[in-house]
Amino acid sequence: NVCLGLEDLQYVFMISSHELFITLLKDEERKLLVDQMRKRSPRVNLCIKPVTSFYDIPASASVNIGQLEHQLILSVDPWRIRQILIELHGMTSERQFWTVSNKWEVPSVYSGVILGIKDNLTRDLVYILMAKGLHCSTVKDFSHAKQLFAACLELVTEFSPKLRQVMLNEMLLLDIHTHEAGTGQAGERPPSDLISRVRGYLEMRLPDIPLRQVIAEECVAFMLNWRESEYLTLQVPAFLLQSNPYVKLGQLLAATCKELPGPKESRRTAKDLWEVVVQICSVSSQHKRGNDGRVSLIKQRESTLGIMYRSELLSFIKKLREPLVLTIILSLFVKLHNVREDIVNDITAEHISIWPSSIPNLQSVDFEAVAITVKELVRYTLSINPNNHSWLIIQADIYFATNQYSAALHYYLQAGAVCSDFFNKAVPPDVYTDQVIKRMIKCCSLLNCHTQVAILCQFLREIDYKTAFKSLQEQNSHDAMDSYYDYIWDVTILEYLTYLHHKRGETDKRQIAFKCIAHDPQKEAVTAWQAQRRKKKFLPSNYAPNF
Known part of the structure; x- marks a missing residue:
């Protein structure tokens, strides 16, 4: 009733585009009201009321156009976008409203076809609906993107088979993105009709369709x-x-x-x-031949x-x-x-x-x-699956090849952790191969973690005594040294440690090494059990400082 009682159509447009108006009225009521108002001619009788103050001066056409353009930029409702464009084209025929926002981008393969539409209103509407739909799809607002694309498809179906196919293609891409971001993330297979549409797109042989x-x-x-x-x-x-x-x-x-x-x-x-x-x-x-005659x-x-x-x-x-x-x-x-x-x-x-x-x-x-x-x-x-041990080993190898030994050791340990329930189970031998263990040994050696080097030498299929003994001779070790002795299960290495500390006069450390020697090293079953137990204890203890 307020709108119907107004004589100035510009005021009607301002009120009808207000957020409160859109919230209070249903779509059918809004359409009916705007249609009734458009049938009325915008007659303004300047003699009815004299201009008495500054605040009585009506807004200029440029101000009203600016307000509508602002609403056009913000709106993602296809019906509202259409109504705003109708109002704008009713005010001026000189503007190209698809240029209002530089954020409205349509792929170059489409823009030539769209901008070739002769009717200015239709051209603006198609361009803006597509641009807004593409933007909504990019920011994963798939529901609004679908509404905008559906409105655009309905519009172009009336006059352009080429643009109709373009919109069908874009709606297919939107449906792919919607599934992948939704139920597809949980592993649910796509519906059979979507797979059929994908096949149909790949096999499409329509000439002159921009793709x-x-x-x-x-x-x-x-x-x-x-x-x-x-x-x-x-x-x-x-x-x-x-x-x-x-x-x-x-x-x-x-x-x-x-x-x-x-x-x-x-x-x-x-x-x-x-x-x-x-x-x-x-x-x-x-x-290429240079000025001096040489060929480069x-x-x-x-x-x-x-x-x-x-x-x-x-x-x-x-x-x-x-x-x-x-x-x-x-x-x-x-x-x-x-x-x-x-x-x-x-x-x-x-x-x-x-x-x-x-x-x-x-x-x-x-x-x-x-x-x-x-x-x-x-x-x-690794962003897809950070727990794939094969990919973690590759990352570790890359760091190793580029002399980033701390990072390499980090990923070697992580690869072992993810495939052994954080070392509660044995790391599979196809993960910790001899090559991987040797690279872990080199990383520890170059990081001056010499006691860890000796421990890792036991992990090899054939224990590398030469490297183990050499590392234990180092006295500038940056690891916990004798605190790691409990993780050594090989009797030969423990005996060498005992001898080394005796030679240096380090009685306390010699006693620690001596206590770690297995009680019955002659029995293979006991030795294997000790090895497995100490492996499981050592790897988590080495994992923590590296993470």
């Missing part, structure tokens, strides 16, 4: 994450493998994972995947030789969550890193034996970029 690369990436990553290997390995159309590099990469990854249990000679796809990644990580070289070699960091750029490959990998797929990719890059001729310390990884052992043109590979990629991948995989 965003990220949708293809997300669709292939979606299929890999939910182990749709049957489709990727057997049912993908041949034209897709040729035209879509992400489908090609997904097919090779799925096939390599599928072939893992088989014999090594049957792993043809592993070799194909290796060649694809090597090509992506290769640099294109050009020869110029290397391009991002090669165009592969099916995609290295940065695109890394972006795609960071959309994956499936553990086996991530392990395979990490294994491949670790092997590629180890192929270098000047490498001093190899990095270990699971399934590393399935990859070729050499590269024909070693100089073409950008090993600096490979090393950076390995570090980024390990950081990403």
Whole structure:
């Protein structure tokens, strides 16, 4: 009644856009009221009431436009956005309201089509609905994003089949994100109709439809994450493998994972995947003659030789969550890193034996970029699962190779902790291999923890007495020294300790070492029990100071 009693339409617009108005009235009532008000002509009789004071001066059109533009920026209600735009276009036909906010961004592949719409109101509405929908999706406000996209789809269906398909594609991507952020996090498989829509998108062959690369990436990553290997390995159309590099990469990854249990000679796809990644990580070289006549070699960091750029490959990998797929990719890059001729310390990884052992043109590979990629991948995989012992060992090896021994020891211990119920069980021998133990020994040695070195020498399949004795001779040890003697179970090392302290005249320490000698070392069962018990005690005690 208040609105219907007003003669100035600008006041009506101001009141109808107020938050209280929107809260009090239902959608149907708001629509009915605005329609009734728009039918009335905005007649203002300036003679009815003279201007008596400053506060009686009505707001200018520019002020009203500014207020509406502010509401337009804040609103995520499709109906309200439409009403504001109708009001704005009723006030002026000279403005392009899709430019009101520089935060409204639409992908360049779409903007050309949208800005080509002849009707100004429709153009503004489509652009703003899509921009706001994309923004809501980015900030994970999926409910509002769905409303905005649905309104945009309904609008463009009336006049543009091309934009209709664009909106269907964006709604597919939104549904993927919604599932992954919702029930997908708990491991619930996506509904079958969503999987069918993803397949439909990948196989789509509509001409002149603008496509965003990220949708293809997300669709292939979606299929890999939910182990749709049957489709990727057997049912993908041949034209897709040729035209879509992400489908090609997904097919090779799925096939390599599928072939893992088989014999090594049957792993043809592993070799194909290796060649694809090597090509992506290769640099294109050009020869350039300088002013002095000399020919120099110029290397391009991002090669165009592969099916995609290295940065695109890394972006795609960071959309994956499936553990086996991530392990395979990490294994491949670790092997590629180890192929270098000047490498001093190899990095270990699971399934590393399935990859070729050499590269024909070693100089073409950008090993600096490979090393950076390995570090980024390990950081990403550990963000997905910080308790994967294989990935923790890789991280430890990277720190070891770069002389960061404290950090390396930290991750070696963490790898043992996560696969042994915090050392309440024995660490599996395939986790603490001799190579890992030797690297832990070197870390402790370089950190001047010499008593720990002697203890770790017992963990090897064949006890390294030479290293153990040498470490015990060191007197500048930074660890607890005799407090660790209780963790030594090998009688030979304990006897050497007793002799060493006797020689130095250290009676108290000699007595501590003597008490640690097993009562009956001749019985293998007793010795094995002592070894296992003291291993379990030592590792947690070493773990705590490093964390």
